[in-house]
Structures are given as structure tokens and as C-alpha cells.
Amino acid sequence: xxxxxxxxxxxxxxxxxxxxxxxxxxxxxxxxxxxxxxxxxxxxxxxxxxxxxxxxxxxxxxxxxxxxxxxxxxxxxxxxxxxxxxxxxxxxxxxxxxxxxxxxxxxxxxxxxxxxxxxxxxxxxxxxxxxxxxxxxxxxxxxxxxxxxxxxxxxxxxxxxxxxxxxxxxxxxxxxxxxxxxxxxxxxxxxxxxxxxxxxxxxxxxxxxxxxxxxxxxxxxxxxxxxxxxxxxxxxxxxxxxxxxxxxxxxxxxxxxxxxxxxxxxxxxxxxxxx
Amino acid sequence: xxxxxxxxxxxxxxxxxxxxxxxxxxxxxxxxxxxxxxxxxxxxxxxxxxxxxxxxxxxxxxxxxxxxxxxxxxxxxxxxxxxxxxxxxxxxxxxxxxxxxxxxxxxxxxxxxxxxxxxxxxxxxxxxxxxxxxxxxxxxxxxxxxxxxxxxxxxxxxxxxxxxxxxxxxxxxxxxxxxxxxxxxxxxxxxxxxxxxxxxxxxxxxxxxxxxxxxxxxxxxxxxxxxxxxxxxxxxxxxxxxxxxxxxxxxxxxxxxxxxxxxxxxxxxxxxx
Numbered sequence: 001x002x003x004x005x006x007x008x009x010x011x012x013x014x015x016x017x018x019x020x021x022x023x024x025x026x027x028x029x030x031x032x033x034x035x036x037x038x039x040x041x042x043x044x045x046x047x048x049x050x051x052x053x054x055x056x057x058x059x060x061x062x063x064x065x066x067x068x069x070x071x072x073x074x075x076x077x078x079x080x081x082x083x084x085x086x087x088x089x090x091x092x093x094x095x096x097x098x099x100x101x102x103x104x105x106x107x108x109x110x111x112x113x114x115x116x117x118x119x120x121x122x123x124x125x126x127x128x129x130x131x132x133x134x135x136x137x138x139x140x141x142x143x144x145x146x147x148x149x150x151x152x153x154x155x156x157x158x159x160x161x162x163x164x165x166x167x168x169x170x171x172x173x174x175x176x177x178x179x180x181x182x183x184x185x186x187x188x189x190x191x192x193x194x195x196x197x198x199x200x201x202x203x204x205x206x207x208x209x210x211x212x213x214x215x216x217x218x219x220x221x222x223x224x225x226x227x228x229x230x231x232x233x234x235x236x237x238x239x240x241x242x243x244x245x246x247x248x249x250x251x252x253x254x255x256x257x258x259x260x261x262x263x264x265x266x267x268x269x270x271x272x273x274x275x
Numbered sequence: 276x277x278x279x280x281x282x283x284x285x286x287x288x289x290x291x292x293x294x295x296x297x298x299x300x301x302x303x304x305x306x307x308x309x310x311x312x313x314x315x316x317x318x319x320x321x322x323x324x325x326x327x328x329x330x331x332x333x334x335x336x337x338x339x340x341x342x343x344x345x346x347x348x349x350x351x352x353x354x355x356x357x358x359x360x361x362x363x364x365x366x367x368x369x370x371x372x373x374x375x376x377x378x379x380x381x382x383x384x385x386x387x388x389x390x391x392x393x394x395x396x397x398x399x400x401x402x403x404x405x406x407x408x409x410x411x412x413x414x415x416x417x418x419x420x421x422x423x424x425x426x427x428x429x430x431x432x433x434x435x436x437x438x439x440x441x442x443x444x445x446x447x448x449x450x451x452x453x454x455x456x457x458x459x460x461x462x463x464x465x466x467x468x469x470x471x472x473x474x475x476x477x478x479x480x481x482x483x484x485x486x487x488x489x490x491x492x493x494x495x496x497x498x499x500x501x502x503x504x505x506x507x508x509x510x511x512x513x514x515x516x517x518x519x520x521x522x523x524x525x526x527x528x529x530x531x532x533x534x535x536x537x538x539x540x541x542x543x544x545x546x547x548x
Contacts, residue, residue: 015541015542064372064542067372067376068376069372069376069539069544069545070540070542070544071539071540089378089380090378092377095376097376099372101369103368103372104370105291105368107299108294108295112291115290116287119287120283120374120377121280121284122279122281122378122379165373
């Protein structure tokens with residue numbers, strides 16, 4: 001479909017229960033864990049789609065599938081028209097990801113880690129240094145922190161460096177998997193503002209998973225709610241809340257989320273597609 | 276343009292690994308000192324063999340024999356470690372998903388890792404040789420140095436292939452893979468005649484020795500350095516090494532690619548081991 005940054009169609013993903021040896025083990029161990037049970041989801045170009053779901057609902061699995069770190073059992077994922085399975089390297093050039101755990105070579109400095117990533121994406125050292133300094137300054141990080149080993153930086157600062165790493169490669173689709181986890185309220189605000197700026201300045205599209213309802217509501221154009229590997233609702237924050245209005249009371253997003261993920265009646269599949 | 280991108284990606288691994296060596300220089304110094312002491316201890320064993328047995332022996336040959344074994348193994352093991360630990364390091368630090376998510380090819384990944392491992396192995400081995408040479412008179416008057424270097428290059432090729440194959444283990448077995456690759460390395464050390472001729476091994480281990488590239492590398496380098504064999508006479512060692520390299524490197528890359536696909540199907544990249 002034209003104008004789609006991300007198109008996820010009928011994607012299922014299961015994992016073996018007992019690991020490598022489990023494949024040969026007793027039948028119970030050969031059973032598979034269903035992580036995604038037929039997901040349909042689309043992100044328009046320039047859109048921020050918030051993905052909310054309880055722990056273990058399949059959010060991170062979906063992000064990993066889009067990031068080409070997992071292969072789906074069935075279904076198709078395309079990023080700006082590139083099939084994630086058939087053209088993984090084309091997809092990788094368009095995306096980057098921030099996860100809750102700031103994974104780095106902790107003995108190396110922030111700049112050394114960022115340079116490593118930049119070179120992996122084919123950037124020159126000069127471009128990488130310039131971009132890294134600019135991004136970190138916008139995230140409120142002083143130049144001194146750039147030249148200290150990551151292990152000497154606070155959790156929040158490490159997370160900012162992780163965010164800088166993702167933006168360094170100028171991705172057009174950003175996969176933000178709980179990006180503000182571990183940040184103080186002030187830093188969280190800075191990161192949120194930065195995400196909005198990047199969307200405006202660079203025409204980036206964003207898939208954002210978060211547990212923070214306020215963050216989802218502030219940043220997202222639309223919100224999809226995932227539960228047990230299925231999308232159970234997808235709409236604008238306002239429309240979602242309107243759907244659950246009861247006796248004149250407009251519920252909060254958290255109340256909507258609890259209603260949707262706590263009720264067995266939402267068993268039917270729901271697509272988060274774009275018309 | 277694509278070539279430039281891939282070269283930059285390969286350089287990323289050289290630069291990162293160099294930065295890690297600089298950052299952990301204290302540990303590097305400890306390991307280097309340990310290796311030097313180990314080389315000296317083994318060489319002194321050769322020097323003291325007459326005193327141990329009470330017989331008058333020409334220890335010059337024995338010293339050189341043991342030293343060649345120690346140095347060649349130090350070099351080849353460094354290449355093997357550098358490649359086989361490429362995945363383990365990423366798992367320890369939790370960065371494996373970020374590295375595998377980058378648009379760089381796996382060939383560039385291993386090219387950079389190999390280039391660093393060879394440079395690091397050479398510098399380290401030359402430093403050990405330098406210190407040992409200060410303590411012993413090493414007579415290389417008859418040595419065919421170009422022939423020895425040629426065999427060492429052949430050995431490097433084969434060990435690059437083995438290292439890539441060993442890197443698959445931590446990819447498939449997050450918790451046990453690295454232990455398996457150490458066990459594999461220990462087996463090569465035992466059967467390849469690093470400190471003794473393979474003829475002293477029991478027949479079943481000698482059969483394994485015939486499969487180890489280190490056996491041919493050591494036999495060839497010893498023949499070149501100790502006996503001064505001309506390069507043409509080293510073909511019996513050089514050819515199997517080149518052949519092993521030509522088989523092991525592409526099959527290692529292919530096997531790694533299949534293992535990566537399997538890891539992505541089963542979610543094994545995620546676990547940090």
C-alpha cells in the first residue's frame with residue numbers, strides 16, 4: 001500500500017518450548033509457545049504508532065521480527081515496500097531500534113560505541129562524530145560523557161546513548177521498544193521531545209512500545225493494544241477512550257487498556273491496518 | 276559505494292577490538308606476561324633435559340623444536356580465539372542483536388574480525404619471540420624463513436575456517452557454546468604435536484592428528500626452520516593446509532549463515548548466555 005512505512009500481514013510466530021534438545025525430546029517439550037497469533041498492523045509514513053500490551057503479550061517479538069532478528073512462521077512484513085525476509089539488508093538500512101536494555105561494550109566510551117555502530121552502517125568516522133555530538137547535545141548530554149566508558153555513566157545516560165545510537169544512522173523507521181525505561185521524568189521528557197522533533201524534521205515513522213500510558217498518549221497518533229499475540233484494538237487515543245465511555249465517564253487510556261486486556265470477550269482478532 | 280560501506284563495516288570490528296585491547300591494557304599485559312613465562316618455562320624444559328636425564332644431549336635442537344611449537348600455537352590459537360569468541364563477546368555484552376541488525380554482511384564481519392586477529396596474533400607472538408630470544412641463543416643459520424612464513428600463512432587460512440566454524444557454537448548454544456569451542460581447541464592442542472612428535476600418540480589420536488591443520492603447520496615450519504628444507508620440499512604440508520583453508524572458510528561461512536537463520540527462527544539471538 002502506498003505511503004506505508006511498515007506493513008505487517010498475518011504474521012505468526014511460535015518458539016520451541018524446550019530449546020534445541022527439546023526438539024528431540026518428549027512430546028510435551030516439543031509443544032510450541034505462541035508469541036504472535038496472526039498480527040496485522042500498519043504504520044503510515046510519518047506516523048507514530050504506539051503499541052501497548054502486558055508483559056509477554058508479543059510486543060518485543062514483533063519488534064524483533066521487524067528488525068530481522070527473528071523469522072516469522074508465516075505472514076509477511078514489509079518496510080517501505082521491502083520484504084523483511086527476502087530483502088533483509090535493504091530493511092536493515094531503513095530501520096534502527098532502541099530497546100529497554102542499553103546494550104553496549106561497557107568498557108568502551110560512548111563515542112567508541114557510537115563509532116562502531118556508525119561504521120557498521122557504512123558511515124565515515126567524521127560524519128559519525130559530528131552526528132553523535134549533535135544528537136547527544138539535543139538529548140541534553142554534555143560532551144564529557146561522550147569520552148567516558150559506558151560503565152561509568154548512569155543508567156539514564158546509557159539509555160540516552162542508546163537512543164543516540166539509533167538516531168545516528170538516520171533511520172526512516174524507528175523501532176522504539178520501551179525507550180524511556182530507566183529514565184528520570186526530566187530525561188523522559190527530553191527523549192519524548194526529541195522523538196517528536198525527529199518525526200517532524202526527518203519524516204521518520206515510529207513504532208513505539210511502552211508501558212507508560214502518558215507517554216503513549218502524548219506521542220502516538222494511533223495506539224494498538226496487543227494481548228496474547230493478538231491485536232485487540234487499534235485507533236487514535238481519543239477514539240479508543242470514546243469507545244469505552246460509560247455513563248458519561250470518559251475513561252483514561254489505562255482504564256481502556258485494563259478493560260481490553262483483562263476481558264476474555266476480546267478474543268476476536270482485530271487488525272491495525274490502514275484504509 | 277557498497278564496497279566502501281562493507282569495508283567500513285569490516286573496519287568497525289578492527290577499530291572496536293583495538294579499542295578493547297587499549298581499554299583493558301592491564302589484562303593484556305598480564306596475559307602477555309603469562310604467555311612469555313609459559314614460553315620460557317617450556318624452553319627451559321628443553322634446556323634442562325640433559326640435567327633431568329643425566330645424559331649429555333644437544334639441547335639446541337630441542338630448544339628450537341619446543342619454541343617453534345610454543346610460538347606457532349600461540350599465533351594459531353590467537354586466530355582461533357579471535358574468531359570463535361567473536362560471538363561470545365557480543366553475547367557477554369548483550370550487543371549481539373545490534374550487530375546482527377546492522378546492514379553489514381557477515382563476510383565483512385568476519386573479514387574485520389580476522390584481520391584484527393591476525394595482526395594481534397602476530398604482534399603478540401613477535402613480542403614473545405623477542406623476549407625468549409634474549410634468554411636463549413637461537414641458531415637459525417640454516418632456516419628457510421620464507422618457507423616457514425608460507426606454511427604459517429597456510430596454517431592461518433585453515434585456522435580462520437576452524438574459528439568461523441567454532442563461532443557457530445555460541446550462536447546455537449548460548450550457555451555452553453563457548454565451553455564447547457574451548458574443548459575443541461584443547462583437542463587440537465593435544466593431537467597436533469605442539470610439544471612432541473605426533474608419532475608418540477596412541478594410534479587413534481594419530482588419526483585425529485592427521486585431520487588437524489596445526490599438525491601440518493608445525494611439521495612444515497619445523498622442517499623449514501630446523502632442517503632448512505627448501506620451499507618445494509614443504510609441499511606435503513603446504514598443500515593440505517591450503518586445501519583445508521579452501522574447504523573450511525567457505526563451508527564455515529555457509530554453516531554460520533545456516534546457523535544464523537536457525538537462531539533467528541528459534542529466537543536464540545536474544546538469550547545472552
